[in-house]
Amino acid sequence: MTITPRQFEVHPSSGVPIYLQIVEQVNALIVGGHLQSGEMLPSVRQMATELGVNHMTISKAYSRLEASGVVERIRGKGMMLKESHVTGTLRHRQSELQPLLEQAVIRARQLGLDDQQILSVLKTVLREIQQ
Amino acid sequence: MTITPRQFEVHPSSGVPIYLQIVEQVNALIVGGHLQSGEMLPSVRQMATELGVNHMTISKAYSRLEASGVVERIRGKGMMLKESHVTGTLRHRQSELQPLLEQAVIRARQLGLDDQQILSVLKTVLREIQQ
DNA sequence: ATCTGTGTATCACTCCACTAATACACTATC
DNA sequence: GATAGTGTATTAGTGGAGTGATACACAGAT
Numbered sequence: 362m363t364i365t366p367r368q369f370e371v372h373p374s375s376g377v378p379i380y381l382q383i384v385e386q387v388n389a390l391i392v393g394g395h396l397q398s399g400e401m402l403p404s405v406r407q408m409a410t411e412l413g414v415n416h417m418t419i420s421k422a423y424s425r426l427e428a429s430g431v432v433e434r435i436r437g438k439g440m441m442l443k444e445s446h447v448t449g450t451l452r453h454r455q456s457e458l459q460p461l462l463e464q465a466v467i468r469a470r471q472l473g474l475d476d477q478q479i480l481s482v483l484k485t486v487l488r489e490i491q492q
Numbered sequence: 493m494t495i496t497p498r499q500f501e502v503h504p505s506s507g508v509p510i511y512l513q514i515v516e517q518v519n520a521l522i523v524g525g526h527l528q529s530g531e532m533l534p535s536v537r538q539m540a541t542e543l544g545v546n547h548m549t550i551s552k553a554y555s556r557l558e559a560s561g562v563v564e565r566i567r568g569k570g571m572m573l574k575e576s577h578v579t580g581t582l583r584h585r586q587s588e589l590q591p592l593l594e595q596a597v598i599r600a601r602q603l604g605l606d607d608q609q610i611l612s613v614l615k616t617v618l619r620e621i622q623q
Numbered sequence: 624a625t626c627t628g629t630g631t632a633t634c635a636c637t638c639c640a641c642t643a644a645t646a647c648a649c650t651a652t653c
Numbered sequence: 654g655a656t657a658g659t660g661t662a663t664t665a666g667t668g669g670a671g672t673g674a675t676a677c678a679c680a681g682a683t
Contacts (some may be wrong), residue, residue: 378671392601404629409496415673420630431602437629437680447604451538454603457612461599462617465592469564472585473578478617483614486593487607509641535648535659546643563655568659 364390364400371412379414383422391431391442402432402440407439495521495531502543510545514553522562522573523621533563533571 368390371382402408405423409416421438421462426432433443447454469479499521502513519603533539536554540547554571554598557563564574578585 372541380671388598388602392598397648405631406629410498417631418671421671423630431597432599433679434630436678445602445604450570451605451609454605455609457603458600458605458613459617461592461596462614463621465589465596466614466617466621469589469620470623470682471519471576472588473576474582474585474589475623478582478586479589479618480611480614482589483593483611485593486590486597487610490594490597490601491602492606511641537659538664548644548661552641556662565660566650567648569661574644 364396364403367411368395369408369412371414373414379412380418380422380425383408383419384425387422387426388431391445394491396442398442398444400442401438402442403441495534498542499526500539500543510543511549511553511556514539514550517554518553519562522576526571529573529575531573532569534575535570557595563611565620569589578592 369383369386371377371379375382377385386394387402388443388455401409402423403414405419408419412481417432423432423434425441427434430446431443432440469482474482498518500512500514502550504510506513508516518527518533533554534542536547536550539550543550554563554565558565558571561579562574562575563571565571580588597610600613
């Protein structure tokens, strides 16, 4: 599958920074299996033109993706998706997940949800976002 | 139990806005059962003095808490913890939780965690943060 | 070498969140 | 009414995030 800028859309007045919207969408495409390692991302200028934003904004998104190890920059060519390599022990990776779940559980408690009701939502989400 | 400002601490240079730190700590105290409905929160000036910040910053935190229905303001007296009343249908409350869990699961997938490993972390968190 | 395609560094501008100083409004108590 | 305790409205200053214009550096094709 080839990736085109049309698969992306931004809402400049949504409050979420444009470059973060790009980052999230790339991550979502990867998690959803629509982007495979080795594929090239659209060039910053191509993406910028289609989305009607400055190419530096796209560059910022790509930098962020590179920093998080999702993408590799190849000078003069473009940005390529890296082989997803899982690093760290299982325990370490789980500990990285923990704060996010804590935040969710605190909110859930405020909403008066019990363990079973929280688990139910999680299972729905796990089905939505397959591995 | 009486609540004193000493139970709070802020880290001005942590990146998290001071007023949000207060909000989160009050929420955490409630979820943890250390704050009961009917109790008064420390006054804005008392809290501000102890924490070394402007009292308007505390006021902003309290306003946020009032907006989220956690606290009730009583003119001339102070801020009192409201009876925690759960509003909305179960389905509605669960749908409010969903985006938070989606965010967590996306991150978990990036970390290469499978359903079982995610559930394991959630169960730990649920034990930590009792209802 | 030149050209055209990559991404990047730098700088400047704007906007808004955060914070604080000050003055105000309300309530209880004396 | 005076006083002292609440929280709030208004205003201003500061800092940083986000965005974009411009100029640059690198790689490949010709």
